[in-house]
Amino acid sequence: MTGQFRNASRRARVAAIAVAAISLVVFSAGCAQQDPADDAATSSTIAVPGAPAPTTTTPAPDPVTTIDVSDMKFSPQSITIEAGQTVRWEFDDDGKAHNVTGLRDIGLIINSPIMKEGEYSVTFDKPGTYDYICALHQEMTGTIVVE
C-alpha cells in the first residue's frame, strides 16, 4: 500500500513537472514567436523613414553640341550626334561675318543669318549626313552626321 501510494505520489509529481514543462515550452514558444514580430515591426518602422526612395539618375548625353565659328573655320569641322540633338554654332571671329548654309535638300534646315557674333542652333531629328558651308567663305566647310 505504501509503495503504491508513493508511486502515485511520484506520478503526480511527474505529471505536475510535465505540465510545468509544457507550459514553459508554450510560454517560451509564445515569446519566440512574438520577438521576431516585434523586431520586424521595429526594423520596418526604422526602414521607412531611414530609406528614401533611391533616385537613379542616368546621365543623359548633352543634347547640345557646340561648334565654334572662328579663325575662318568651323571647330570641330565634323561631328556625329544622335537624332533629336541640337547643334549650336557660336560665332566669334574678331568681327568677321560668317553664316552656315546647308548643302543639298537635306541641308535646307541649316540656314543662319550672316553674323559677326552670337549663336545659331538647329535641332536634327532626321538621320543623315549634313554638309554645310559659310556662304561668304566657301572654303569653310563642316559636316554633321546624325545617327
Ligand SMILES: [Cu+2]
Ligand atoms: Cu565665313
